[in-house]
Amino acid sequence: MDTHGNLIPATSGEEELVQAHAELMRHSFGYLKSMALSSAVKLGIPDAIHHHGGAASLPELLAILPLPQSKQPYLPRLMKMLAVAGIFGTAPAGEGCEVRYCLTPVSRLLVRDAAVNGGACRSPVVLVATSAAHLTASARLHEWLLQEEVETPFAMAHGGEGFFGVAGGDGEYSALNSEAKASESRREAETVVRACGPVFEGITSLVDVGGGNGTAAMAIARAFPHVKCTVLELPHVVDAVRALPREEEGAVEFVAGDMMQSIPPADAILFKYVLHNWSDEDCVGILTRCREAIPSGGKVIIIDTVVGFGSPSHEILESQLLMDMCMMVLLDGKERDEQCWGKIFMEAGFSHYKIKHLQALGSAIEVYV
Ligand SMILES: C[S@@+](CC[C@H](N)C(=O)[O-])C[C@H]1O[C@@H](n2cnc3c(N)ncnc32)[C@H](O)[C@@H]1O
Structure with a gap:
C-alpha cells in the first residue's frame, strides 16, 4: 500500500x-x-x-x-x-x-x-505410508546420512531387525502391511495377466520369488493353466499362508526358502516389486542365482518401477521418486532408471532385456541370458 x-x-x-x-x-x-x-x-x-x-x-x-x-x-x-x-x-x-x-x-x-x-481400495496403503513406524523412521533420515554404520533410518528408529523383521512380526504394523500388500497385489496381478500375456507364452514353469500370499502366482496359474506356478517365500510367510483356508488349494506350490541362498529351477523366474527392496550388489547376487536356475532360452520377468520410463507425467515421476525415498528410509533398496537396471543385468551375466510399460506405476522387464 x-x-x-x-x-x-x-x-x-x-x-x-x-x-x-x-x-x-x-x-x-x-x-x-x-x-x-x-x-x-x-x-x-x-x-x-x-x-x-x-x-x-x-x-x-x-x-x-x-x-x-x-x-x-x-x-x-x-x-x-x-x-x-x-x-x-x-x-x-x-x-x-x-x-x-x-x-x-x-x-x-x-x-x-x-x-x-474394481476392488483396488488403496486405504491400507495410505495407512501404512502414514503410519507412526514410517514417520519416526523418516524423521531419522539426516542422522542416518551422517552415520557410517547403521543400515537404514528404519533400523535406526525401530531396532536392528530392520523392516522385514518388524513387518514379519505379529504387531499392528505387520497386519497393516500385509493388508496393504494384498490390496495392491490384487490389482497388480490383474494388470500383469492382462498386459503380459505374450510374456508367459512358451514357458511351462515359473517361480514367483518373494511372491507373498501367492495372489500374482494364482492369477497367472488361472490365466495360463499350462504354466506350473511356485511361490518362493520366507518361512514365516509360507507358514501364515498355509494356516489360511485357500480357495484354490493345489494351483500354486509354496516353497519356504531364502532367495539369498538358492532359487528353485524354472523356465521363468518372476520378481514383482521385490528387487526394489534390495541394493544393486544384492540384486546382482540374486539375478546371478536366477541365471543358474533357468535353462538356456529361459528368462527372468521383473515387474517393478523403471523411473522416468515412458515419459511419465510430473505426478507419476514424483510418486516414483517418493517411492525411492521410501526405499531409502525402510530398506537398503532403490527405484531404478533403465540405465541402472541394465547395468545390474549385465553384471549378473544376462545379455539383453525388453521393457514393456504397464498401465500402472511400473513396467514389465524381460531379461534374457
Ligand atoms: C514388497 S513384497 C512383494 C510381494 C509380492 N511380490 C507382491 O508384489 O505383492 C517383498 C516380498 O519379498 C519377500 N522376501 C524378503 N526377503 C526374502 C528372501 N530372502 N527370500 C524370499 N522372499 C523374500 C517378503 O517376505 C515379501 O513378501
Missing part, C-alpha cells in the same frame, strides 16, 4: 518471492496433508460419502461420522483442506448453497466397496 492506501503492484521479483515462500510452506507442511488424508481414511469419510449417494453436505457428514459435539466445528476445516488437495470434490448443494463434498478419482480409490474401484 502507498501512503494513500492504494495497492502498489508487486514487481516480478516480489511475486517470485511470494510464490517461493508459498511453495516452501506447502512442502514444509506437506506432512499435514498426509495426516489429513490419513484422518479421512481412519474416520471413514470416503465410505460415508459413497454410502450417502456419492455426495454429502457437512451436516449430512456430521450425522454419519461419530464426532463428539466439541469436535464437530473442526470437520469443515479438514474437508476444505482435502478438497483443495483434490482428495474430495465440491458441488453446490442447491437450497442455501451449502457446499456438498463428493468423491474424486483419488478418493474413489479409498472406498472399500469394490464396485466403486
Whole structure:
C-alpha cells in the first residue's frame, strides 16, 4: 500500500518471492496433508460419502461420522483442506448453497466397496505410508546420512531387525502391511495377466520369488493353466499362508526358502516389486542365482518401477521418486532408471532385456541370458 492506501503492484521479483515462500510452506507442511488424508481414511469419510449417494453436505457428514459435539466445528476445516488437495470434490448443494463434498478419482480409490474401484481400495496403503513406524523412521533420515554404520533410518528408529523383521512380526504394523500388500497385489496381478500375456507364452514353469500370499502366482496359474506356478517365500510367510483356508488349494506350490541362498529351477523366474527392496550388489547376487536356475532360452520377468520410463507425467515421476525415498528410509533398496537396471543385468551375466510399460506405476522387464 502507498501512503494513500492504494495497492502498489508487486514487481516480478516480489511475486517470485511470494510464490517461493508459498511453495516452501506447502512442502514444509506437506506432512499435514498426509495426516489429513490419513484422518479421512481412519474416520471413514470416503465410505460415508459413497454410502450417502456419492455426495454429502457437512451436516449430512456430521450425522454419519461419530464426532463428539466439541469436535464437530473442526470437520469443515479438514474437508476444505482435502478438497483443495483434490482428495474430495465440491458441488453446490442447491437450497442455501451449502457446499456438498463428493468423491474424486483419488478418493474413489479409498472406498472399500469394490464396485466403486474394481476392488483396488488403496486405504491400507495410505495407512501404512502414514503410519507412526514410517514417520519416526523418516524423521531419522539426516542422522542416518551422517552415520557410517547403521543400515537404514528404519533400523535406526525401530531396532536392528530392520523392516522385514518388524513387518514379519505379529504387531499392528505387520497386519497393516500385509493388508496393504494384498490390496495392491490384487490389482497388480490383474494388470500383469492382462498386459503380459505374450510374456508367459512358451514357458511351462515359473517361480514367483518373494511372491507373498501367492495372489500374482494364482492369477497367472488361472490365466495360463499350462504354466506350473511356485511361490518362493520366507518361512514365516509360507507358514501364515498355509494356516489360511485357500480357495484354490493345489494351483500354486509354496516353497519356504531364502532367495539369498538358492532359487528353485524354472523356465521363468518372476520378481514383482521385490528387487526394489534390495541394493544393486544384492540384486546382482540374486539375478546371478536366477541365471543358474533357468535353462538356456529361459528368462527372468521383473515387474517393478523403471523411473522416468515412458515419459511419465510430473505426478507419476514424483510418486516414483517418493517411492525411492521410501526405499531409502525402510530398506537398503532403490527405484531404478533403465540405465541402472541394465547395468545390474549385465553384471549378473544376462545379455539383453525388453521393457514393456504397464498401465500402472511400473513396467514389465524381460531379461534374457
Ligand atoms: C514388497 S513384497 C512383494 C510381494 C509380492 N511380490 C507382491 O508384489 O505383492 C517383498 C516380498 O519379498 C519377500 N522376501 C524378503 N526377503 C526374502 C528372501 N530372502 N527370500 C524370499 N522372499 C523374500 C517378503 O517376505 C515379501 O513378501
